[in-house]
Amino acid sequence: MSVPAESIFFDLWSSTYDRPGLQQATYRPIHNAVLGRLEGLEPKRILDLGCGTGHLAERLSMMFPKASVVGADLSDGMIERAAERLTDDDMSDFVRADAQHLPLRDHSFDVVTCTESFHWYADQEAAAAELARLIAPGGRVVIASIATVTGFADDAIQRATALAGRPVRAIPKRELRRLLEAAGFEVEHQGRIPRLGFVPWPMLTDATRR
């Protein structure tokens, strides 16, 4: 597979991504919130979509030691670091793939997590359709991503970030709800995740596959 231009940005970012300060302040609170939504479940097959360097995949493996955990990410750099992190874990696997066309079988997961990644997808409708295809009926998806309050703010962010070369689609929570419901999910919960220093706080969306 050739290296898509859009993954170069993330390949470069992967070398500094594991800085403890960044992880602690930015991603840890999100991972905590996502794991909190999964308490009490007994999934056998988990996908962490847009897994980055594998911090959440590692915690999923610890929380659900009997489950197989697959991480998928567009970036080779991110995937390589994730695979190194879970090198001794034979229940984990990592695949380089685009969230909009995943080389994974229909209904092959009980739980999919997706943290700080969905807002990077150019075709979020296609990604929602992929989630619906991959998750077995009754399975769950928990997405945490940047969300604006209005469509107007989303458009403004998209235009500004496109000028910088990497458009972000920070759709409002009602729009994500609409996308997921159209794809075949029932949205159970949506709420902001508090964290220090960054505003607006990310939006957590927890949905069940119908």
Ligand SMILES: C[S@@+](CC[C@H](N)C(=O)[O-])C[C@H]1O[C@@H](n2cnc3c(N)ncnc32)[C@H](O)[C@@H]1O
């Ligand atoms: C900010 S990082 C978040 C990583 C990880 N989920 C975490 O919580 O630390 C965003 C990740 O999304 C991945 N990504 C962006 N667009 C993607 C796409 N179309 N398909 C799969 N992964 C993508 C990037 O490569 C990057 O690793």
